[in-house]
Amino acid sequence: MAYLAAHDDRLLFLPLGGSGEIGMNLNLYAYKGQWIMVDCGMMFASDYTPGVDLILPDTNFIETEKAALAGLLITHGHEDHIGALPHLWERFRCPVYATAFTAELIKSKLQEVGLIDAVALHIVKAGEAFPIGPFEASYVPLAHSIAEGHGIALTCDKGTIFHTGDWKLDDEPLIGPVCPSEELTALGEKGVLAMVGDSTNVFNKHASGSEAKVRENLIEMVKGMTGRVVITTFASNVARLETIAKVAKETGRHLALMGRSMHRILAAGQETGYFKDLDTLIDEQDVGDIPRDNILIACTGCQGEPRAAIARIARGDHKHIHLAEGDNVLFSSKIIPGNEMTLGALFNDLASKKINVVTEKDAFIHVSGHPGRAELRHMYDWVKPQCAIPVHGETRHLIRHAEFAKEMGVKHRIVPQNGDVIEIQPSGVTLVDRVSAGRLAVDGRVIVSVEDSSLAERRRASVSGFVTVSAIFDRNGMLAAQPALAILGLPRGNEESFQDILTDIVEDALDRMPRKARLSDTEVQEVSRIAIRRYCRKEIGKNPGVATLITRRHHIEFS
Numbered sequence: 001m002a003y004l005a006a007h008d009d010r011l012l013f014l015p016l017g018g019s020g021e022i023g024m025n026l027n028l029y030a031y032k033g034q035w036i037m038v039d040c041g042m043m044f045a046s047d048y049t050p051g052v053d054l055i056l057p058d059t060n061f062i063e064t065e066k067a068a069l070a071g072l073l074i075t076h077g078h079e080d081h082i083g084a085l086p087h088l089w090e091r092f093r094c095p096v097y098a099t100a101f102t103a104e105l106i107k108s109k110l111q112e113v114g115l116i117d118a119v120a121l122h123i124v125k126a127g128e129a130f131p132i133g134p135f136e137a138s139y140v141p142l143a144h145s146i147a148e149g150h151g152i153a154l155t156c157d158k159g160t161i162f163h164t165g166d167w168k169l170d171d172e173p174l175i176g177p178v179c180p181s182e183e184l185t186a187l188g189e190k191g192v193l194a195m196v197g198d199s200t201n202v203f204n205k206h207a208s209g210s211e212a213k214v215r216e217n218l219i220e221m222v223k224g225m226t227g228r229v230v231i232t233t234f235a236s237n238v239a240r241l242e243t244i245a246k247v248a249k250e251t252g253r254h255l256a257l258m259g260r261s262m263h264r265i266l267a268a269g270q271e272t273g274y275f276k277d278l279d280t281l282i283d284e285q286d287v288g289d290i291p292r293d294n295i296l297i298a299c300t301g302c303q304g305e306p307r308a309a310i311a312r313i314a315r316g317d318h319k320h321i322h323l324a325e326g327d328n329v330l331f332s333s334k335i336i337p338g339n340e341m342t343l344g345a346l347f348n349d350l351a352s353k354k355i356n357v358v359t360e361k362d363a364f365i366h367v368s369g370h371p372g373r374a375e376l377r378h379m380y381d382w383v384k385p386q387c388a389i390p391v392h393g394e395t396r397h398l399i400r401h402a403e404f405a406k407e408m409g410v411k412h413r414i415v416p417q418n419g420d421v422i423e424i425q426p427s428g429v430t431l432v433d434r435v436s437a438g439r440l441a442v443d444g445r446v447i448v449s450v451e452d453s454s455l456a457e458r459r460r461a462s463v464s465g466f467v468t469v470s471a472i473f474d475r476n477g478m479l480a481a482q483p484a485l486a487i488l489g490l491p492r493g494n495e496e497s498f499q500d501i502l503t504d505i506v507e508d509a510l511d512r513m514p515r516k517a518r519l520s521d522t523e524v525q526e527v528s529r530i531a532i533r534r535y536c537r538k539e540i541g542k543n544p545g546v547a548t549l550i551t552r553r554h555h556i557e558f559s
Ligand SMILES: [Zn+2]
Pocket: 076, 078, 144, 145, 146, 166, 369
């Protein structure tokens, strides 16, 4: 049975991702029996899911409601907003809407998974309202750390919701329009029922700063440098890439781009009218022919990703570039919490080769794409929502953002969690239900719940090791041979004697079982598990996972 009745006239908001984490944004709105989705992003995995790179929001709820899903609006092209789309789209199949640059990025993802012809991808223009399900949607351009960041105004006969997407204020964003404060003020004057917005930088009291200042500083800094200069940044930051091109030009250096995503963004940008001024660009294989003082390299890997260009350059295993003493590497990027260790190791690698490393901690060569409280203050002043629903944050960010909205005089606030069904009314925002929500892991080519037993097993094996026992019983329930053991990831000192002793212990334990018990697979497995764990705990202080494979011979073999 459908969750929404056709005549259901509640205006609902339901996040399935991004409320409780910075990443995997997926928000749903419903009215009059129809849903719309805003964004469909992924996040990077943690140690909780060893061997897994990507985490996606669990879309099970909307899959069961897909007949009522009118479309998916994408605010902008960051991975935490589009990254799950190629993995999950087939589960809910609906039309997708995005502006031109974002659509290019989506297209290249869909191409990779063979869905390019299946997805109806509509290119929309900021400021041009269009109907989607029970709403009228209008994209509002906002500055962000990627080209074409947008808020979306969603209007129905109950009122307007302003979904901010990721944003910041920037008087000189270098690409895209300066913040349309008049448009936002006009929106506020018409009346905004609820603002659903970015909480990422709510702990920062100040404004994030301008892209133009970063450009100025980088030009100044590189002017004073000799040797090669490498600048690493997020490829998707088109303004920053244009800045790097500008730095090359102003400092008389040739520019080379390194890393797959740099080239992908370059292609998407050129397709949609960016990067018009790239006459200093050379091929990466020609870098070696250019004098060291005349080269500037823009490359990927600013978070220390081991396969990305800068990590390979630092290790000295990049095909086309080898850095030497006196060269410079500038990290024009944020050190994302959680990546400090990896980045620290990379900085050390470079420093040990006497390469000059500059990061955001040393100079203002990076600016955030999210609003600090000084910017949030402006937004609340302009939009004046009756209700505030903070999203795009961990719980602590959402709570702080809700407090801030209260300080700003917003009458009603609610701190959502993924799976909360929230009714939006002029009289307030109310939690009316909870639906299933969670995380999915892209494990190899299979998508499973992060709570899947396979991942629990892998965690256990990675922490405690694993022992596999093979036991063969004859038809009388007697061991037909000594059990065979395979030991994985356990410290075993003198390997042979540890394995031999453990084998004897299992054999003994199985032999001592009453005959009837030996005929039961579950009882054999239990006895084998207890025997192995007891010995391992006592001898090596580890509590391994144990699997016991049982073969039962049904006739006696003579040899
Ligand atoms: Zn973003």
